[in-house]
Amino acid sequence: MPSQVPSVAVPELPAELPEQTVLLDVREQDEWDAGHAPQAQHIPMSELAGRLGELPDDQELLVICRSGGRSARVTAYLNANGWEARNVDGGMQSWQAAGRGLTCAEGEPQVI
Template identity: 40%
Template structure:
């Protein structure tokens, strides 16, 4: 094979390389698969809208945000602590075991996965449909920052 042909295939090889995947995406995907890989433990997750969320928060329900820290810092429901989806299985002991726990994310997909997992652990978790996007769209107040203080 002439050197030019080998050089061409070598150059093609480098163009075909994929970008490295972020650690956050790998962990989030792995947690999602782990949560969904137990069909025998599948449970139905109740889902509530924003108006019902406001009522339940006023009645004393807890709320937890399962987005990533940068999303949380950009805007979150006031008083909602952050537990990223990838950390939910290892931090399950931090969730209240008594009473209802509302789970929120950006649009409702990640929170549904987290709520399903938490319900298999005996926690009364409820998914907030529409997530933080629906919360903001409804005109409710949002807090910014990481929640850890200055």
């Protein structure tokens, strides 16, 4: 894995992501269920290799996890395999700290 992957900080992201941008959440199911960005697409890192066909190949991917470690690995993998991806620095912890929206099926959304 390269020592540096393309990345973006949450405050640099527009409040409404452009139509040609996908926010890919690679956290596990329990993390997703607890709280996630409303517009995110969910494919856990552990399932990614088998679900690559679900990813658009004509849109930028912003990859996010809890704190940025898993998403950095996924970003490097995707970029090495033909996608245009950037890691979201600080992950969902930074997303929440910046006051960005969270949603979940029931209860109060939280980042775990």
